[in-house]
Amino acid sequence: MKTPARRLRLERLKDKLAGQLPPPQDILRASVFTRRRRCGGAGCRCAKGEGHATTYLAVSFPGGTTEQISLPANLVPEARRRAAVYRRWWRIIDRISAINRELFRKRWIGTGLPQ
Numbered sequence: 401m402k403t404p405a406r407r408l409r410l411e412r413l414k415d416k417l418a419g420q421l422p423p424p425q426d427i428l429r430a431s432v433f434t435r436r437r438r439c440g441g442a443g444c445r446c447a448k449g450e451g452h453a454t455t456y457l458a459v460s461f462p463g464g465t466t467e468q469i470s471l472p473a474n475l476v477p478e479a480r481r482r483a484a485v486y487r488r489w490w491r492i493i494d495r496i497s498a499i500n501r502e503l504f505r506k507r508w509i510g511t512g513l514p515q
Contacts, residue, residue, distance in 0.1 A: 407508045414499045417492050427489055428482035430459045432471070455479075 436451035438444075446452050455476045457469040471479055503509045 403506070407503070407506070410499050410502060410508075414496055417496050417499075421492055422485045422488055424489075426482055426485045428457075428479065429486050430457050430479070430483050432457055432476065432479045432483055 432455065434453050434455045436453050438446045438451045441447065455471045455473070457471050457479050459467045459469075461467070500509070
């Protein structure tokens with residue numbers, strides 16, 4: 401493929417990817433997970449079974465601290481959806497970054513085509 405055509409294809413792909421970015425208002429940098437725990441009550445069904453299921457939202461902060469929030473069942477789907485938006489956002493951003501690296505590598509940044 402000729403160089404100008406490749407550059408134009410990369411620029412168009414970058415624009416297409418940028419258009420696929422989810423709304424930033426929906427981003428939640430977190431993990432959602434479920435733990436099963438035993439309460440310790442001798443007569444409780446959890447003593448012999450799998451335990452009580454509790455779903456948590458875990459958020460890691462710079463410096464290594466983590467916050468865990470116990471979620472009621474009605475908030476679990478929304479928490480999972482928003483955490484998935486965060487992961488999708490970064491997959492797209494990584495692809496755009498790779499295109500920009502290629503454009504810099506070829507010295508095609510800032511040389512005439514709209515950015």
